[in-house]
Amino acid sequence: MESKDYVERKFNADAGFVIAVLVFGAILLLCLIATLRGALLKLSGILSNMTNDYRASQLGNDFNLQEQIDKEPTGNIRKKDSLPVRMLMCFDFYANITKILSIPNSASVDQLSVLNGMRVMSLGWVIICHLILVQLGVMDNTVYAIERSSNMLFQTLANAFASVDTFFVMSGCLVMLGTLRALDKFKDSGSPNGSFKFWVMFYLHRLIRLWPALLLTILFVAGIYPNLAPLFYSPFFQNDLPTASLAYLCKGTRWMSTGFFYNNWINNPDYACVGWSWYISNDVQFYIISPIFIVLARTSWIASVGATGICILVNTIIVLLASGLEDVPPSDNGLPIIALALQDSALFDDQSSWYIKTYFSFYCRFQAYGVGLILGLAIYEKEKIARILNRFVYSARLSLISFVWFIGFVAGIVNIYGCYFWANGYPMGAWAVAFYNSTMRLLWGIFISVIVLMSSMGYGGLIDKILGARFWIPFARVNYTTYVIHFVLLELYVQTIETVVHFTTIEYTLIACGMLMCINCVSIVVSCIIEAPFIQLEKVLLGGKK
Known part of the structure; x- marks a missing residue:
């Protein structure tokens, strides 16, 4: 069976595409800014520790090294920072991927x-x-x-x-x-x-946990996915057929049954x-x-x-x-x-x-x-x-x-x-x-x-x-x-x-x-950009699930 002839597809910058580009562009910009700030904080922390080591060697017992180190940030989200800054730092890509890839030395039986x-x-x-x-x-x-x-x-x-x-x-x-x-x-x-607050948070936490990745996937499918067609030679790429196109099924109000x-x-x-x-x-x-x-x-x-x-x-x-x-x-x-x-x-x-x-x-x-x-x-x-x-x-x-x-x-x-x-x-x-x-x-x-x-x-x-x-x-x-x-x-x-x-x-x-390898690796990157930041935002704004 031979492949079909190549069909030229034109780029279509419709409203869905524009919204998707703006939303994903904003998220990526936040990740970039937060990651750069996090890197600068870590660099300043390293320089500060080097200075403290030198001062400790010169001042001996008169300088409390541990007390000085305790003043340094222990993570990318510091309590002393303002709320907007802490919200921004939820998008620190390096901090998020470090947390995801970290493996504890041991786990209790209660953790299943x-x-x-x-x-x-x-x-x-x-x-x-x-x-x-x-x-x-x-x-x-x-x-x-x-x-x-x-x-x-x-x-x-x-x-x-x-x-x-x-x-x-x-x-x-x-x-x-x-x-x-x-x-x-x-x-x-x-x-x-x-x-009453406990049960409100019981449901709210679930929505915060599920919505970001799901809704942004819908936005990608409806807005970005159809415009990937012109990038490929493949005759199999469908972006407008009711039964063969992911994008078509999410157009208009069709996304609502999934989003809700x-x-x-x-x-x-x-x-x-x-x-x-x-x-x-x-x-x-x-x-x-x-x-x-x-x-x-x-x-x-x-x-x-x-x-x-x-x-x-x-x-x-x-x-x-x-x-x-x-x-x-x-x-x-x-x-x-x-x-x-x-x-x-x-x-x-x-x-x-x-x-x-x-x-x-x-x-x-x-x-x-x-x-x-x-x-x-x-x-x-x-x-x-x-x-x-x-x-x-x-x-x-x-x-x-x-x-x-x-x-x-x-x-x-x-x-x-x-x-x-x-x-x-x-x-x-x-x-x-x-x-x-x-x-x-x-x-x-x-x-x-x-x-x-x-x-x-x-x-x-x-x-x-x-x-x-x-x-x-x-x-x-x-x-x-x-x-x-x-x-x-x-x-x-x-x-x-x-x-x-x-x-x-x-x-x-x-x-x-x-x-399997490709999808899991892509998922780690996507989670660092979308899922992990919103989990962090919940902790910053609501204190997490109590």
Whole structure:
């Protein structure tokens, strides 16, 4: 298959482009000024210390060197500076990248370091899956690539969408655990469930955390991205087609469903502005209702677990009925069974409506988040759990822990490879398929919860050492930025190639490794310019999340 002829595209400086240039130009200017000022402060500090060393050698005990050093700034944001200056220094690029790349010598168990590796590996799983999805449109052997989906290796790749539930579990866990620990400070006050200010900050902090990277990505996609086309020879660059252009989907008021976190409720979230951000919308909606379960946990952990369990059960029943009555295939999103769907187009058509209804919906995605809430409560009460375990003799305790690990791994394997036999031509009954569809996310949530809980209690072993390794930390810190921008970079890659792609396993593997490294490195830079400054601004203006 030959590539298309080159199509000349003209530069279009519309209002969106002008606004984007002004906004990004202002941010880069702030970064430049703040970085230069930070460098001058460090230089003056070095010169001052050199002078102090000389004076100390001349004056001996009459000069207090430590007292003089204590007067020097310990960071780029100094309390003695005015508020505008402290706000400016939030954009110090060197200070921000130093913080992101710094690796602590050790981490306490309470920090759940296992989540660092889990974050990076899960998002990497998403990226390599999205890579093949964007490549499908420019392949010259698409049928061959789709036929490969029936083998075991491809089933692992195709079920990368289970990693979305990993993030839901982690999110629910951290919200429950972090908030319960924060509310412990109110135990001796007249409001043990937190003050009004506490809950205002609970929501405000979330918006400050999510909005900068998301909204600026939307601005880049709508304003800058279309004007990258004239820079490349590629015939694949699309900037004005409704179903093929990232920019078109963010024009006008289309961006609002993403910016205000409801793009998972529109007719087809696949065609929403920055459509991959449907996860963020679901997460925000879960976050909004999470105080119900948190406050219940303060009163009675049984009530909290019971309420969460009821919501999980309702979620399960909805998916069970929708899947069984519509006779849909056994799949989270259709990708793990596309090899069989290739021979049966009607199957793919039937799957599409179910995919839209249950893959993105708030009421069909609570299972993993609910498991995460229960996990967070379990970690909060892990000392009680440890005391119960210690009542058993060593052999019985070891058997119980081994059994929990076994259950967790079985749950994970069933989730990932539940479609394998069906995709290779072995039939399943409609309600057997429905049962799988309605429990697969719950099973994955159990798998992830077992890893996190066992690691937090000291029973993680080799898995804890791998996932909790310190080299994951810098990439875990920019995980949110990586998620928000990764698909833009993948689209930019596939729309700027000048010839079609010929799929082979080796070539795909090499490209995937390169894209993973490239995207993570770009994310560190972008986070230093966008995400980190706004996190610092929150601390300067509001004192951070209390």
